[in-house]
Amino acid sequence: MSAPFIVFGAPDIGDEEIREVVATMESGWLGTGPRVAAFEAQFAQFKMSAPSQVAALNSCTAALHLSLIAAGVGPGDEVITSPLTFCATANAILHTGATPVLIDVDPRTMNIDPAGIEARITPRTRALLPVHFAGLPCEMDEILQIAARYRLSVIEDCAHAVEATYRGRPTGTLGDFGCFSFYATKNVTTGEGGMVVARDVEHIRRIKTLALHGMTRDAWKRFSDDGYKHYQVVECGFKYNMMDLQAAIGTHQLARVQASWEKRRAIWQKYQQAFADLPVICPADPPAHVRHAHHLYTLLIEEATCGVSRDAFMGRMTAQGVGVGVHYLALTEHPYYQEQLGWMPDDTPHATRIGRQTVSLPLSPALTDEDVGRVIEAVRMACGR
Numbered sequence: 001m002s003a004p005f006i007v008f009g010a011p012d013i014g015d016e017e018i019r020e021v022v023a024t025m026e027s028g029w030l031g032t033g034p035r036v037a038a039f040e041a042q043f044a045q046f047k048m049s050a051p052s053q054v055a056a057l058n059s060c061t062a063a064l065h066l067s068l069i070a071a072g073v074g075p076g077d078e079v080i081t082s083p084l085t086f087c088a089t090a091n092a093i094l095h096t097g098a099t100p101v102l103i104d105v106d107p108r109t110m111n112i113d114p115a116g117i118e119a120r121i122t123p124r125t126r127a128l129l130p131v132h133f134a135g136l137p138c139e140m141d142e143i144l145q146i147a148a149r150y151r152l153s154v155i156e157d158c159a160h161a162v163e164a165t166y167r168g169r170p171t172g173t174l175g176d177f178g179c180f181s182f183y184a185t186k187n188v189t190t191g192e193g194g195m196v197v198a199r200d201v202e203h204i205r206r207i208k209t210l211a212l213h214g215m216t217r218d219a220w221k222r223f224s225d226d227g228y229k230h231y232q233v234v235e236c237g238f239k240y241n242m243m244d245l246q247a248a249i250g251t252h253q254l255a256r257v258q259a260s261w262e263k264r265r266a267i268w269q270k271y272q273q274a275f276a277d278l279p280v281i282c283p284a285d286p287p288a289h290v291r292h293a294h295h296l297y298t299l300l301i302e303e304a305t306c307g308v309s310r311d312a313f314m315g316r317m318t319a320q321g322v323g324v325g326v327h328y329l330a331l332t333e334h335p336y337y338q339e340q341l342g343w344m345p346d347d348t349p350h351a352t353r354i355g356r357q358t359v360s361l362p363l364s365p366a367l368t369d370e371d372v373g374r375v376i377e378a379v380r381m382a383c384g385r
């Protein structure tokens, strides 16, 4: 019998999460309520922020969208971001009516290259939206200096970077807004879910209203035991709230965040050593002034040096029972953006090349030592070793 398939991005769910979900269902309150409030307070503490500076939402996409709106971004504006990201980053900008402007990545860090930003700032630029790719924080000193010089808002896409810090400060608290994802494959998961952290408590107040149809009072407050209260609609909002059922999972995930990070860091370092002699390009070791969140471990497979194309390499991994991912094809490769915005792969040559060569290996804290050994063996075999 062959060993079971190693699923890419498998979540690590404990008995605590299962018990809390059952308790939530038995409590009779499934929607946004006391467990969401407790999860927000716990996340705020983790991010060295106040509970009034965070809002739990149903995705990071929602967090990005509402942060952009709260930052005043709208039709005709431009927002500068990275081409090496999930499509949600660009789509959230487009949903405000603004236009994303891509700055190519630094080929080593794979993060937006701050040196390219200033040349692309125009009178329409309203915000910078850096993405901490794979969990490695962007060079925030340079990004924040540019933002201050041109009076731009900074929205950090922290979907990969929940545990990351930059010069000792938690990611998501460096800019004006930080957006986190609790999607099933992310470092902390609620199945689907997200969180926004903001410096200004007024922004969080607005985001909470916008997340629930633009209503002044959420259901938990409307139906509380001191009697029914009427709500008023003060804006045309969205339906972006998190449920207590999701917070029930997140609260135990967050309690284990440090242990889970240490496990992934150990696997990440094991991969770094195991692949040093292979004709592949390993990720850059993080510099001393950051804490890497170790969300993704990505190899670059260059056909000319490795003797195998990236897609053939992925086929060989799957055939050996190891699930792999691609993070990401550059945004400039997708037909929608090419047609609507005129983007071309050559606009962002580093991101395009990385997107065509990159492969992500399993890095879940649920991996056993034996699994990690199998992944390493499979990579060596796929390279013809």
Ligand SMILES: *Cc1c(COP(=O)(O)O)cnc(C)c1O
Binding pocket: 058, 059, 060, 061, 062, 085, 086, 088, 089, 131, 157, 159, 160, 180, 181, 182, 183, 193, 194
């Ligand atoms: C996962 C991800 C998102 C979107 O997160 P959701 O919670 O699925 O909406 C945004 N940006 C990046 C970089 C991501 O990896």
